[in-house]
Amino acid sequence: xxxxxxxxxxxxxxxxxxxxxxxxxxxxxxxxxxxxxxxxxxxxxxxxxxxxxxxxxxxxxxxxxxxxxxxxxxxxxxxxxxxxxxxxxxxxxxxxxxxxxxxxxxxxxx
Amino acid sequence: xxxxxxxxxxxxxxxxxxxxxxxxxxxxxxxxxxxxxxxxxxxxxxxxxxxxxxxxxxxxxxxxxxxxxxxxxxxxxxxxxxxxxxxxxxxxxxxxxxxxxxxxxxxxxxxx
Numbered sequence: 474x475x476x477x478x479x480x481x482x483x484x485x486x487x488x489x490x491x492x493x494x495x496x497x498x499x500x501x502x503x504x505x506x507x508x509x510x511x512x513x514x515x516x517x518x519x520x521x522x523x524x525x526x527x528x529x530x531x532x533x534x535x536x537x538x539x540x541x542x543x544x545x546x547x548x549x550x551x552x553x554x555x556x557x558x559x560x561x562x563x564x565x566x567x568x569x570x571x572x573x574x575x576x577x578x579x580x581x582x583x
Numbered sequence: 584x585x586x587x588x589x590x591x592x593x594x595x596x597x598x599x600x601x602x603x604x605x606x607x608x609x610x611x612x613x614x615x616x617x618x619x620x621x622x623x624x625x626x627x628x629x630x631x632x633x634x635x636x637x638x639x640x641x642x643x644x645x646x647x648x649x650x651x652x653x654x655x656x657x658x659x660x661x662x663x664x665x666x667x668x669x670x671x672x673x674x675x676x677x678x679x680x681x682x683x684x685x686x687x688x689x690x691x692x693x694x695x
Contacts, residue, residue: 506683515674516626518683561626569614569681570639573626 477564479574487582492549494577496562503565505538505545510576511558519547554581589675589687596694601663604690607656608677616684617650617660618674626674632658665694 478497486492496505504523508516520529522538522545529536535548549556559578563571588607596602608615617629630640635652643650647666652658662669670693676684 508684515686515689516676516684518685521683563684565681567639569633570628570631571616571681571684572628573618575625 477562477572477574479562479577481577482575483578483580485580485582486552488554489551492552492556492579494547494560494562494579496545496547496564496574498543498564501542503542505542506563506571507536507545507547508561508563508573509558510561514558516561516573549579552579552581554583557581587675587677587685587687589673589690591690592688594690594692596665596692598666598694599664600694601661602665602669602692602694604660604673604675604692606658606660606675606687608658608675609679609685610656612677612679612685613655614678614681614684615652615658616676616678617658618676618686619671620674620689621671629660662692665692667694670694 476499480495504521506521507519509519510516520536525542526540527538533550537546545562559576561573561576563573566572590605613634616631619627619629627642629642630650631638632652648662650660672689672691674686674689676686678684
């Protein structure tokens, strides 16, 4: 079945450095979603990408969906301590069941 | 709307006991998901409902797990009997037409 693989598992950066997490699927995805989970919290929706090659920005966050709709990335420019948390991508295995990647845990050293 | 509401927030129970987790989705949402989160296995989808009907329960680990959604505003996840390896954070999430999912605060279950 479809699996969503996410790398890296952990990333530690100095405040001000950039950060990128990557998501790859073995099959074509109809869409991909990104979530952020703060330590001790619950996943919070960030964005959904649907179109091939789509790029969306939210302030310092840039989301991309690959041309083949099998991969995606989240890039954070100039990280801040408020960016700390685990970032998950999620893709549907069939039509409606969102399966989550393992997540990338980001820590930021001030 | 208060968002997705889960209860209890924390549950500590002894092995062999029955555990019932509860979820109230956001009003008007037609999808409801139950996830389990552990360090080892990450966020696993256990089961999801569409318009109160279970669509896919292939993620339910064993027959000890069961879930129901008797109406659009309530769902339960039951574990009977519970085992220590069931210890995890259980999240309920709901969405409208499977767009963004809104997660509850989660129930932290500890089975001793």
